[in-house]
Amino acid sequence: MNFLYAAYGATWAIHIVYLITVARRYIRLKQEVDDLNKK
Amino acid sequence: MKKAFPILGVLTAIFLSYALYLALVVAPREQTMGDVQRIFYYHVPSAWTAFLLFFINFLASVQYLVRRNPSTDKVANWILITVAAVTCIASVVIAVVPALKEAMPKDVQPSSIGTTGIIIAVAYFLIRKFFSVEAVDALAVTTAEVGVVFCTVVLVTGPLWARPVWGIWWTWDVRLTSTLVLWLIYVSYLILRRFSSSGQTPVMAAALAVFGALDVPLVYFSIWIFRTQHPQPVIGGGGSIDPRMMHVLLMNWLAFLCFAYLVCWSRYRLEIMKREVEEAQALESLLEPGSMAR
Amino acid sequence: MSAPPPGVMLETLRKDIRLEWRSKDAINSMLFFALLVVVVFSFSFDPNAEESRQIAGGLVWVAFLFAAVVALNQTWARELRNQVLDAFRVSPAPANSLFLAKAVGNFIFVTVLEAVMVPLFVVFYKLRVLGPAWQLIPVTVLGTWAIVVNGTFFAAMSLRTRSREIMLPLLLFPITIPALISTVEATTTILVGDPTTSAKFWIVLLATYDVMFTIACLSLFETVLHAE
Numbered sequence: 001m002n003f004l005y006a007a008y009g010a011t012w013a014i015h016i017v018y019l020i021t022v023a024r025r026y027i028r029l030k031q032e033v034d035d036l037n038k039k
Numbered sequence: 040m041k042k043a044f045p046i047l048g049v050l051t052a053i054f055l056s057y058a059l060y061l062a063l064v065v066a067p068r069e070q071t072m073g074d075v076q077r078i079f080y081y082h083v084p085s086a087w088t089a090f091l092l093f094f095i096n097f098l099a100s101v102q103y104l105v106r107r108n109p110s111t112d113k114v115a116n117w118i119l120i121t122v123a124a125v126t127c128i129a130s131v132v133i134a135v136v137p138a139l140k141e142a143m144p145k146d147v148q149p150s151s152i153g154t155t156g157i158i159i160a161v162a163y164f165l166i167r168k169f170f171s172v173e174a175v176d177a178l179a180v181t182t183a184e185v186g187v188v189f190c191t192v193v194l195v196t197g198p199l200w201a202r203p204v205w206g207i208w209w210t211w212d213v214r215l216t217s218t219l220v221l222w223l224i225y226v227s228y229l230i231l232r233r234f235s236s237s238g239q240t241p242v243m244a245a246a247l248a249v250f251g252a253l254d255v256p257l258v259y260f261s262i263w264i265f266r267t268q269h270p271q272p273v274i275g276g277g278g279s280i281d282p283r284m285m286h287v288l289l290m291n292w293l294a295f296l297c298f299a300y301l302v303c304w305s306r307y308r309l310e311i312m313k314r315e316v317e318e319a320q321a322l323e324s325l326l327e328p329g330s331m332a333r
Numbered sequence: 334m335s336a337p338p339p340g341v342m343l344e345t346l347r348k349d350i351r352l353e354w355r356s357k358d359a360i361n362s363m364l365f366f367a368l369l370v371v372v373v374f375s376f377s378f379d380p381n382a383e384e385s386r387q388i389a390g391g392l393v394w395v396a397f398l399f400a401a402v403v404a405l406n407q408t409w410a411r412e413l414r415n416q417v418l419d420a421f422r423v424s425p426a427p428a429n430s431l432f433l434a435k436a437v438g439n440f441i442f443v444t445v446l447e448a449v450m451v452p453l454f455v456v457f458y459k460l461r462v463l464g465p466a467w468q469l470i471p472v473t474v475l476g477t478w479a480i481v482v483n484g485t486f487f488a489a490m491s492l493r494t495r496s497r498e499i500m501l502p503l504l505l506f507p508i509t510i511p512a513l514i515s516t517v518e519a520t521t522t523i524l525v526g527d528p529t530t531s532a533k534f535w536i537v538l539l540a541t542y543d544v545m546f547t548i549a550c551l552s553l554f555e556t557v558l559h560a561e
Contacts, residue, residue: 003075003078003199003200003202003203004074004075004077004078006199007078007081007082007195007196007199007200008059008078008081010192010195010196010199011081011085011192011195011196014188014191014192014195015188015192015298015302018184018185018188018302019302019305022302022305022306022309025309025313026305026309026312029309029312029313029316032316032320033312033316036316036319036320036323039323
């Protein structure tokens with residue numbers, strides 16, 4: 001059933017998008033930590 | 040915890056895959072709705088997880104408001120203990136007095152009142168023990184964000200389930216509308232956090248969370264009354280569940296709880312790190328020569 | 334949190350009313366805005382008499398809500414311009430007096446706007462009240478207070494945020510949904526006048542909402558004001 005796969009797919013799409021945003025913020029923060037450590 | 044994270048991540052992934060297998064293959068096919076009903080195994084656990092996260096956010100917000108002042112802190116502690124005690128006593132009284140027991144709504148056991156009270160108090164004190172006042176605010180942000188993510192899943196999977204089964208994308212029934220309002224309140228919470236300047240943000244956000252917690256039961260109640268006056272289609276109504284389905288449902292919920300825990304843990308660490316960086320940057324700009332120019 | 338001394342509150346209230354009265358520009362533009370809202374709604378929803386009674390409840394209260402938001406943004410903006418907020422924070426007067434004074438002032442202001450909009454709605458929509466008309470008074474009073482008390486609180490909160498004009502409705506609308514449901518249902522019930530239905534339940538629910546949130550606002554306002 002298309003709706004079933006759409007629902008499961010949407011669920012994971014939403015979670016993955018959120019995890020990617022968290023990961024990106026983490027990478028940017030790591031950069032700033034490195035900059036601070038260098039100084 | 041840091042070292043355990045990758046292992047836990049892999050274990051959770053395996054658990055989630057197993058839960059998916061249970062939902063798609065093992066769970067019996069529903070008579071009237073067919074395979075589409077399997078959305079239920081993702082929709083309901085997401086809802087329960089979202090509500091749990093918002094509940095933790097509420098406790099964390101109350102703590103942030105209350106713990107900065109020693110007298111309000113003590114008062115709050117005593118209120119929690121009283122709530123737990125009163126609900127336990129109420130449970131016993133209701134169970135023992137036949138007239139009261141009859142008056143209870145169907146499916147609600149007297150003991151559940153006591154257990155609810157105890158769980159609330161225990162959760163409050165656990166949070167209090169493991170999180171300092173500043174950390175409690177980080178917990179609030181984390182649970183609000185992850186809660187919104189899970190709530191979004193609920194609001195997306197709900198209509199996707201409703202459309203093929205009941206023919207409509209949306210209806211203003213109690214549960215859907217309350218969930219939508221909850222989502223709206225917490226999205227506005229997150230926007231408030233993003234748009235306000237750092238000094239006052241945690242306090243204002245905590246106040247908003249408390250308002251939200253007062254609001255949601257009222258929303259639920261007002262729509263429930265509205266619905267009894269204007270009968271509407273009921274989506275995902277009650278009724279008993281086949282025990283095999285219940286098993287799959289609970290397994291999926293457990294898997295999602297593990298997943299939610301890991302996501303929250305990551306987001307929490309990110310938040311703590313962010314605060315440390317901000318502090319370090321502020322300190323640095325103070326110590327830097329020529330910092331007066333800032 | 335004991336009840337604030339009425340002296341400070343009344344003084345602040347009188348000052349606010351005097352200021353509003355003197356700045357006739359603000360009042361006039363608000364009144365004109367209220368008129369415009371009604372006219373725009375009339376163009377957008379143009380039903381015959383029977384249907385209009387069904388939806389008039391909703392239309393009127395949404396119009397009130399939007400007018401109230403504009404009014405609320407106005408009143409705090411003036412305080413901010415003259416840094417009155419900082420002066421008040423430093424003064425020994427209890428924060429609750431300020432809050433009540435602002436809330437009551439806003440309430441009066443919004444009620445004046447409603448008094449302008451209601452006759453216009455009646456005329457444009459050819460409304461006649463078929464049910465017990467006196468019930469509209471508690472509905473309007475309680476409903477307006479529900480919007481104003483939370484609105485004043487959130488307006489104070491959004492002062493310290495970027496994009497503060499959008500922040501207020503953003504915070505206010507989700508929280509006022511139960512009040513909105515109650516007022517719309519009550520108004521519609523009264524207008525339609527079906528003898529089997531009664532608005533009494535909605536009025537009680539509105540009163541409960543008002544009590545709960547007035548207490549919440551009074552409890553938390555001091556914290557929000559001094560948060561720094």
